[in-house]
Amino acid sequence: MILSKIFKNTLIVLTACIVLSACATKKEIASDIKGSMQGDVYTGTDTVEYLAEGVPDRVFFATNESILTTASRETLRAQAAWMRKNSSINVVLEGHADERGTREYNLALGERRANAAKDYLMTYGISSDRITVLSYGKERPVDSGSNPLSWSKNRRSVTVKAN
Amino acid sequence: MIKKIITLFLILIPINSYALIEVDITRGNLDPLPVAVSPLSIDEQSRKSFEKALKKKNIGEEISSIVENNLSTSGLFNPLSKEAFLQAPDIANLKPRFEDWNLIKAQALITGKVNYVDDKLRVEFRLWDVLAAKEMMALAFTTVPSNWRRVGHIISDKVYERLTGEKGYFDTRIIYVAEEGPKTQRIKKLAIMDQDGFNNKFLTLGNELVLTPRFNPTSQMVTYLSYFKNLPRVYLLDIETGTQEVVGDFPGMTFAPRFSPDGKKIIMSFAKDGKSDIYTMDLENRIVERITNHPSIDTSPSYSPDGKFITFNSDRSGYQQIYIMKSDGSNVKRISFGNGLYGTPVWSPRGDLIAFTKLHKGKFYIGVMRTDGKGERLLTENYYQEAPSWSPNGRVLIFYRETKTNDKGEGFTAKLWSIDLTGYNERQIKTPTDASDPSWSSLLSN
Numbered sequence: 001m002i003l004s005k006i007f008k009n010t011l012i013v014l015t016a017c018i019v020l021s022a023c024a025t026k027k028e029i030a031s032d033i034k035g036s037m038q039g040d041v042y043t044g045t046d047t048v049e050y051l052a053e054g055v056p057d058r059v060f061f062a063t064n065e066s067i068l069t070t071a072s073r074e075t076l077r078a079q080a081a082w083m084r085k086n087s088s089i090n091v092v093l094e095g096h097a098d099e100r101g102t103r104e105y106n107l108a109l110g111e112r113r114a115n116a117a118k119d120y121l122m123t124y125g126i127s128s129d130r131i132t133v134l135s136y137g138k139e140r141p142v143d144s145g146s147n148p149l150s151w152s153k154n155r156r157s158v159t160v161k162a163n
Numbered sequence: 164m165i166k167k168i169i170t171l172f173l174i175l176i177p178i179n180s181y182a183l184i185e186v187d188i189t190r191g192n193l194d195p196l197p198v199a200v201s202p203l204s205i206d207e208q209s210r211k212s213f214e215k216a217l218k219k220k221n222i223g224e225e226i227s228s229i230v231e232n233n234l235s236t237s238g239l240f241n242p243l244s245k246e247a248f249l250q251a252p253d254i255a256n257l258k259p260r261f262e263d264w265n266l267i268k269a270q271a272l273i274t275g276k277v278n279y280v281d282d283k284l285r286v287e288f289r290l291w292d293v294l295a296a297k298e299m300m301a302l303a304f305t306t307v308p309s310n311w312r313r314v315g316h317i318i319s320d321k322v323y324e325r326l327t328g329e330k331g332y333f334d335t336r337i338i339y340v341a342e343e344g345p346k347t348q349r350i351k352k353l354a355i356m357d358q359d360g361f362n363n364k365f366l367t368l369g370n371e372l373v374l375t376p377r378f379n380p381t382s383q384m385v386t387y388l389s390y391f392k393n394l395p396r397v398y399l400l401d402i403e404t405g406t407q408e409v410v411g412d413f414p415g416m417t418f419a420p421r422f423s424p425d426g427k428k429i430i431m432s433f434a435k436d437g438k439s440d441i442y443t444m445d446l447e448n449r450i451v452e453r454i455t456n457h458p459s460i461d462t463s464p465s466y467s468p469d470g471k472f473i474t475f476n477s478d479r480s481g482y483q484q485i486y487i488m489k490s491d492g493s494n495v496k497r498i499s500f501g502n503g504l505y506g507t508p509v510w511s512p513r514g515d516l517i518a519f520t521k522l523h524k525g526k527f528y529i530g531v532m533r534t535d536g537k538g539e540r541l542l543t544e545n546y547y548q549e550a551p552s553w554s555p556n557g558r559v560l561i562f563y564r565e566t567k568t569n570d571k572g573e574g575f576t577a578k579l580w581s582i583d584l585t586g587y588n589e590r591q592i593k594t595p596t597d598a599s600d601p602s603w604s605s606l607l608s609n
Contacts, residue, residue, distance in 0.1 A: 064482070066437065099565070102506035102520050102549045103374060103600070104419040105476065105483055107388075107395070108432065108439040108460040111416055115437030134393060135416055135434065139372055144346035144572035146546070 041069055042152035047142045051159060055082045058158040059117055063098070063151070066112040068120055076117055079159055080124035090162040093117050095135040098151035103137060110135030117157040132162060195241040196326070199269035199293075200231045202245070203286065204253035209279035216308045223252070223277045226286070229315025230273060230322070232359060233333045237323065238588030243269055252276075256289060261296040269293050273322060284308045288318050290325055300325050312361060317608055332554040333358060336604040337561065338376045338385055339579060341365060342597040346568070346575040353387060355402065358603075360593045366400065375550075375600050376400075379422040382604035386410065386420040386429050397431045399446070411444045411451055419462045424470045430454070432462040441475055441492075454492040465509045465517075466490065467534070474498075474508040474517050474534075485519055487534065498536030507550050510534075513557040516584075520549040520562075529562050531584065542586040552603045558584050561592065563599040 036044030042060040049057045057079075059072035068076065083089060095114030097106035114133040122128055143150040203223035205213075213222040234240035248255075249263040256274035264272050275288030287303035302321055306314060313334055320331030341354040351373050353366040367373055367389075376387035385400045389407075397410040397417040411417065413433050420431040427446055432439045441454040441464045455461040459479035466473055474487045485499040485508045499505040503523030510517055511531075521528040521541065527548045530541040548564040561581045568575045577599045579592040592601075 064478075099547065100522070100525075101504075102463070102476075102483075102522075104432070104463045105460060105478075105506050107374075107416065107418045108434055108462050111434040111439065112437040112460065119437075133415075135395065139349065139374070141347050144568055144575060145570075146567040146572075150572070 037149060037152050038069075040148060040152055041071075042149075042155070043071060044153075047153050047156075051079065051161065052082050055079055057160070058156045060152060061113055061155040061157075063155065064101070064109070066109065066116045068116055072117075073120060076120045077124055080121050080126050083121070083126050083130065084124075088163070090130045090132070092132045092134050092160045092162045094140075094158045094160055095133065096140060096154055096156050096158070097138045098154045099138050099141065099146070100151060101138065107135050107137035110137045113155070114157045117159070195239055196270055197243055197268050198234060198240045198271040198273065199243050199248060199264055199267065200227050200234070200245075201248060201250070201252045201255045201272065201274045202227045203275040203277045203288065204251075204256055205277045209277060212279040213277070213284070213308060213311075217311060219311075222284075222308075222311055223275075226277065226311060226315045226318070227273070227275075229312060229359070230319045233316065233319035234322065236359070236588075236590060238583060239323075239327065240271075243267055256287075259291050259293075261291075261293050264291075264293045271299075271322075271326065273318070275318070279308075280305065282308070284311060284314065286314050286318070288321075290322055312357060313607070316357070316359075320606070320608075329558065330556045330606060332556050332559060332603075332606065334607045335555060336382065336607070337579070337592070337601050338366075338378060338604070339563075339594070339601040340373060340376065340599045341594065342577050342599060343369075346572070353385070353400070354594075354596075354598070356594070363595050366402070366405075375419065377421050377552075377602045378604045379426045380424060380605055381426060382607060384422075384426075385602075386422060386431075388418045388420065397429065399429070411442075411449070413442075417442075419464065421465055423466050424468050430464045430466065430473065432464070441473070454490075455488075455495070456492075463507050463509075467510045468512055468514045472510075472534075474510055476506045476508060483522075485517065485532075485536070487517075498532070498534070499539075500536060501539055509551060509553065511557045512553050512555055516557070518551040518553065518560055520551065529560060529582065531560075540586070542582050542584070543580075543589060548580070550600055552601050554581075554603050555606045560584065561601045561603055563601060565599075 041062050051057050055078045056075045059075050093114040095110035097109045118131050141154040143153045203226050205223035219225050231242040235242050247267045250260055256276050270293055272291040272293050278285040283305045285305045290300040292299050316334035319333040323331035335358045338355045341352045342349050344350045350369040352369040353373050353376050356363040372390035374388040376385045389398045395416045397420040398407050399410050400407045410429050416434045417431050420429050428443045430443045433442050438458050439460045439462050441461050443452045457479055459477050461477045464473050464475040472487055473490050476483050477486050483504040483506050485505045486497050488495040503521050505519050505521050507520045508517045516531045518531050526544050528541040529543050529551050532539040545564055546567045551560040551562040559581050564580050565577045577597040579598045579601050582589040
């Protein structure tokens with residue numbers, strides 16, 4: 001049972017990777033000159049905090065999207081490994097949106113983003129019992145700027161220790 | 164309850180005169196009707212009694228300035244300067260010298276008087292057609308003195324209705340979210356105020372994040388989203404008693420609540436596993452019904468005034484667009500097909516239009532379209548604005564607008580604005596703090 005579940009999940013992940021890599025190549029061509037964004041996904045480390053050494057606490061998203069980038073998946077795998085090592089720790093995944101959307105839709109979008117992160121953690125063996133999802137929509141930006149770079153930092157899912 | 168606060172004794176004096184004045188509210192009124200609002204006259208003894216009771220030097224003048232302000236902000240009327248008035252208020256109320264009022268180009272004249280009778284405020288007022296030299300309306304009513312601002316609003320509504328043929332919207336309140344603090348850590352409280360910004364009152368303390376308050380049809384209850392204990396859930400608040408309760412028992416975030424037009428149900432979104440669907444909960448029997456079931460985000464539901472249809476926004480097409488469906492969730496039909504993203508649809512109280520927020524090429528618009536999606540009209544464009552709410556007569560929209568911050572991320576503000584359905588008469592509504600998520604009440608007195 002467990003094996004088949006893992007197998008199924010791996011399949012999903014693999015399919016997701018194929019789909020995503022197709023997207024990624026397209027976006028890499030239009031790679032952002034500022035260096036801290038790729039497409040419109042934030043790739044910098046300004047706002048990132050660490051749950052443990054080498055375990056960043058957050059992943060970033062493209063406008064209106066909840067797809068995990070290659071970098072996001074790497075971050076989440078590190079988080080999953082850290083959670084497996086620290087089996088007593090539970091987390092809250094806080095999903096956020098930027099200010100360029102209506103409030104109610106953004107609440108839903110934040111929830112969708114945090115769930116994308118949750119699903120990925122689960123495929124790496126983290127039980128859903130240990131994960132709570134909380135959307136803030138656009139209510140809690142980290143960067144108060146009104147420009148594409150600020151917005152990219154705000155489109156995020158942050159993993160926060162719950163205990 | 165609110166209706167009980169004001170005891171109205173309307174003494175209608177029948178009018179047979181044919182109205183010559185007519186105000187066309189269906190087009191942008193660039194030529195507002197000149198109207199003279201003569202101060203309500205008051206005898207010295209009444210004046211002193213009200214001064215003692217209300218700490219207002221001349222309550223007659225106070226009430227007429229409320230009327231003046233309301234008529235002026237409607238954009239349809241142009242109250243004339245009192246300095247030009249030739250006739251004394253008390254005499255004008257008995258019998259206006261129409262040639263005097265004609266001379267200053269007044270087309271309509273409002274006169275009246277205030278009395279202190281058995282600890283009550285008694286007001287009578289008259290509306291006159293200056294050109295036809297005729298009385299158009301005469302009304303008198305009695306209430307507790309503390310209701311004096313509402314008296315001004317009720318007079319305004321009566322005048323508006325008599326001159327435009329449509330119900331007014333002045334004796335109404337706005338519930339909204341008062342905001343303070345840095346953009347990254349906003350403190351938000353529920354607040355309520357009169358439509359003209361007076362009598363502002365905070366209803367929550369700001370300990371938890373609150374969003375999107377909306378009135379029920381009688382304007383006694385409010386449904387809103389609260390992050391109490393970090394669990395974002397839809398709540399119900401009784402404004403009179405202050406009682407709050409969570410709506411339903413959902414294992415996740417509920418949001419985007421509104422009342423059904425009969426006030427018996429709350430419609431809202433429930434988010435789970437990355438998808439948001441629309442649900443209703445009956446407030447009497449607590450039965451929860453699922454209305455949509457789709458892997459997309461379905462949110463911002465709003466009923467048609469007859470309760471038979473629901474408009475909402477969904478990204479099932481890939482992007483946020485506006486849909487309508489029957490109230491049981493059947494016959495889902497997309498109605499927005501223009502360029503850009505569409506959100507926050509809200510059905511007009513008249514039933515014929517849907518107001519919305521549109522995002523196109525980095526700009527936000529408030530607009531309206533017919534319920535079949537045709538006839539889209541964008542009323543206002545800005546850096547950021549959203550969440551229109553209709554005045555009870557369906558002629559004005561209130562919404563909120565946020566400013567762009569500077570290079571240092573400073574200068575953020577959020578304010579309430581209103582605009583006529585015509586696209587004219589855009590104005591800011593003053594609030595003591597920053598403000599967002601406004602919801603307009605029904606007419607408190609009819």
